[in-house]
Amino acid sequence: RKEVEQDPGPFNVPEGATVAFNCTYSNSASQSFFWYRQDCRKEPKLLMSVYSSGNEDGRFTAQLNRASQYISLLIRDSKLSDSATYLCVVNLFNKFYFGSGTKLNVKP
């Protein structure tokens, strides 16, 4: 069983749309959670940490549901520059496990 699972997409959305990505993790002992963004053939870059109470950073909102072992990322008012692959990352005993990523294409 994979540690972290994501819908690979791609999600094709028009500019201005709201889009949501989901991620599930298998180990209930997982301690911390993150969303990273990866552009084609580039390094992953931290988008935001995901806190138990949920958190927001501008157009981005992250939610964590420990009972369901589920993490989400909501992007409002999508921009062309949001086109990328979004990686769900879970920290379990100081090992960071990456999901395969969800690809987002924002169209004009």
Next chain:
Amino acid sequence: EPEVTQTPSHQVTQMGQEVILRCVPISNHLYFYWYRQILGQKVEFLVSFYNNEISEKSEIFDDQFSVERPDGSNFTLKIRSTKLEDSAMYFCASSEKRDTVYEKLFFGSGTQLSVL
């Protein structure tokens, strides 16, 4: 903004040759990592390093691989006798400390290794 730097950006080698991938972590960071990403696949953990020794390693990190911090700034990954399946993007990462749950990883821009 401080960043993790990796060299070279691209490395082409013949099967069976040894390669050394180099990284300079962020200067005040204490924990160092190597990850790899085969084209089209997910980012995979290879090894973590702290206090001049390996703290954790994955199943991928077998005897073919070794890491070293030869001086106060560089962190290297050596792959002995490369195989075709070692072709991937290799990312170095560092983090400041590990006593907080929300410790973040900062990645270098990667070395694309191609084994022919």
